[in-house]
Amino acid sequence: MRVGGFGCVAFLQGTGFSMTERDRLGLRGLLPPNVVSSQQQIDRFMLDMQRLQKYARDGPSDTYPLAKWRILNRLHDRNETMYYKVLIDNIEEHAPIVYTPTVGLVCQNYSGLFRRPRGMYFSAEDRGEMMSMVYNWPADQVDMIVVTDGSRILGLGDLGVHGIGIAIGKLDLYVAAAGINPQRVLPVMIDVGTNNEKLLKDPLYLGLQEHRLEGEEYVAIIDEFMEAVFARWPNVIVQFEDFQSKWAFRLLQRYRKTYRMFNDDVQGTAGVAIAGLLGAVRAQGRPMLDFPKQKIVVAGAGSAGIGVVNAASRTMARMLGNNEVAFESARSQFWIVDAHGLITEERTNIDPDARPFARRKSELGHQGLSEGASLVEVVKKVKPDVILGLSAVGGLFSKEVLEALKDSSSSRPAIFAMSNPTKNAECTPEEAFSILGEKIIFASGSPFSDVDLGNGKIGHSNQGNNMYLFPGIGLGTLLSGARVISDGMLQAAAERLASYMKEEEVLEGIVYPPISRIRDITKEVAAAVVKEAVAEDLAEGYRDMDARELARLSEEETVEYVQQNMWSPVYPTIVYKKD
Ligand SMILES: NC(=O)c1ccc[n+]([C@@H]2O[C@H](COP(=O)([O-])OP(=O)(O)OC[C@H]3O[C@@H](n4cnc5c(N)ncnc54)[C@H](O)[C@@H]3O)[C@@H](O)[C@H]2O)c1
Ligand SMILES: O=C(O)C[C@H](O)C(=O)O
Ligand SMILES: [Mg+2]
Known part of the structure; x- marks a missing residue:
């Protein structure tokens, strides 16, 4: 068999072609002679x-x-x-x-x-x-x-x-x-x-x-x-x-019920943030069910910030019983600050996506806060457990803001400086650890090195990036054959990421896995998405695996099924004869 010319085939393996393959494919002489x-x-x-x-x-x-x-x-x-x-x-x-x-x-x-x-x-x-x-x-x-x-x-x-x-x-x-x-x-x-x-x-x-x-x-x-x-x-x-945010939300609402689609910045980011926030609760030695007690200040009310607050408040509400009171209680755990300061009901021209989370007039007085309050003021008054940045403003978590977080009511305050790329991070791990000490939990959207705390201890720098979820959401959706991507599937992905971290790791301040484990975590996340699609009766199957068979798979078998369907970079066998 002669396949095309040098251009088409040689790029498949380069110098990796065996001599037999080179002969059969008409490549002899077109590559350096050494087969490697x-x-x-x-x-x-x-x-x-x-x-x-x-x-x-x-x-x-x-x-x-x-x-x-x-x-x-x-x-x-x-x-x-x-x-x-x-x-x-x-x-x-x-x-x-x-x-x-x-x-x-x-x-x-x-x-x-x-x-x-x-x-x-x-x-x-x-x-x-x-x-x-x-x-x-x-x-x-x-x-x-x-x-x-x-x-x-x-x-x-x-x-x-x-x-x-x-x-x-x-x-x-x-x-x-x-x-x-x-x-x-x-x-x-x-x-x-x-x-x-x-x-x-x-x-x-x-x-x-x-x-x-x-x-x-x-x-x-x-x-x-x-x-x-x-x-x-x-x-x-x-x-x-x-x-950009105005289209991110609108297009998501427009297509998500008809097409197999999702918005990574809104939904992937939300899941990754929830997993990290649950990790931060566990790192305090408390059960995940204490999540609804966390006070969270979010800087940034764009696609990412609002996506996180929406999904995280739903997670809290579910833990509290999923009724109206639960939703109201969950809502009240969040303070959102954007370019114009604290978002409250008093704001004119409030963005409709942020409106549900605007602080109520009735809450403002006793908190000593007002419309447009600055981030540092909000941190001082609220004493939050977590500050989470999705503002795209590098350095927003200034010395003053981090100093204010010293009065946090948490035993292990968490700082999520999630904006990308590196220069846009709201603060660096060095800044956070040097001001707040070794007990904090730190995560950033872009990768930073761990910090040597100088006392034989390491301040762990987690990478809180949607890369830990979107590949598994996509793969799980593909292998389940679900026609749409439901909130439940996204929630299952986030929960699997949260539970992936072992107790000892979390207690050490490690709330996300190292990137070296991304293939394994993605497989687990995908399996969780498949299982949830089956549970919600959305799965229609993939290739030979029909919906019924999919439903019969145990948890372990689902992971195995996912693994078997993951492509690996191995050269295809083109010629079946050894040199
Ligand atoms: N880590 C991750 O996985 C991840 C995922 C998605 C987005 N992001 C990052 O999040 C950032 C924001 O993304 P977006 O789509 O929401 O952008 P966006 O531009 O829609 O939103 C930015 C928000 O920040 C607010 N803001 C601006 N200046 C501020 C200030 N001084 N104080 C407080 N808030 C301020 C704006 O008012 C706006 O609400 C980007 O840097 C993006 O890279 C990270
Ligand atoms: O791309 C990333 O690294 C994360 C996220 O999707 C972003 O927009 O910042
Ligand atoms: Mg993005």
Whole structure:
């Protein structure tokens, strides 16, 4: 068999092809003669990366992670299997490059970094064409789409079409953590223009140089995109990512009852935050059922902040009996502060998504707080157990705010500085541990190193990022065959993540697993999602596994079933003869 030319086949394994394969595939002479094992290929690649680090004279800097990203990206283009093996085997080192925080830098520099297209682009100029355009994608099967309109990329604002990097990075984790087959993922950018004035003037900008479409015109484009992708791939799952908040909520409500979709920033983040918050309760030596007693100050009322408060208050209410009184009691545990200060009923033009959590007039007097109170004032008066930042404002948890938290009513106050990327974190672990001491729980959206506390102890820096949930939510939905993604499925995912951490770990302040365990945690989360889909009678099965059989699987068998359906980066056997 001769398969195509060098271009098509050689990229599959590169120098990993055996001599027999090279003969049969017409590759002899087109590759250097030495046949190397896949491990040798990886060793050579890693050596190259490490050399770069060794010789970076000024130490890690922006150029250094960007150079790493470029090297990885080139490998992705040459040999996809090897790329994912490198990624999986060295996930701790490479997740911060292909994903947060470097992916943000990549999006900011995309016009210079762009080499070859990856994914699909639907623009405002493609109106009426999308149904036929989807057939230009070469794969007959697509399991996962991550779509963005580039309007709020991490905490970096509107990056227009260059936001495609986020969809690519998220899908890299779908492959590495959830074992979704890389041939079946599709990053998508919906380019409706940009309001970023710099990009509008940039001669290298890769997208439409016009202001963003708004209103019904915008919605019509997203509608057309959804109809098109579900027409071609009826079983696909669509993850909405980094849409500005006003659209994030509206589109989620518009599609979640009809399509297999979710919004990662609203729903994935909420689950990860709940798992961490439950961990913080356990770290105080208290049962999770004490969660409804926690006083939580949230800085940021966008898609992420409101998503967290909505879901966390529902979790509290469930623990309290799920009735009206329970909901009211849960609501009263949250204080939300946005760019204009504490949100109260007295605010005019209150955002409808934040309205249910506005502090009541009747509560304000005895708390000594008023509309628009500053974050530090709120922390001083409330003495919260937790401060959680999803504001995109780096340094918001200032010395003053952290000092105020010293009066927290908790034995182990928790600081969740969840904004991304690194520079947008509300505080660093060094700042938190140095002001508040060793007892605190610290988590951040972007990775930070643990802190040496100087007394032989380590201050643990947890990464509270939705990467611990979205891959499992997607995989569990795929393998259950659920037609929609219910609140129960999302809750099951969050609870599994919370229970994944052992008592000893939590007591040490470790509320999220290390990223090296992401494949295992994703498998467990996916199994929990499958089980919940079955329990809610939403599961319709996947391939040979029909809904009835799925329902018969025990918990262990469900985990096994998930494991068996996870793709691994192993070269396919093309020629069945040994050298
Ligand atoms: N760790 C994670 O997994 C995760 C997940 C989702 C989002 N995020 C991060 O959360 C951040 C916010 O995302 P979003 O979609 O909600 O953005 P957004 O822009 O919609 O919301 C930001 C919110 O912060 C508020 N804010 C601005 N300045 C403030 C200040 N000085 N004090 C208090 N609040 C202030 C704004 O009023 C707004 O309500 C981003 O940095 C994003 O990267 C992290
Ligand atoms: O992308 C991330 O790292 C998390 C989150 O989705 C974000 O928007 O910040
Ligand atoms: Mg996001």
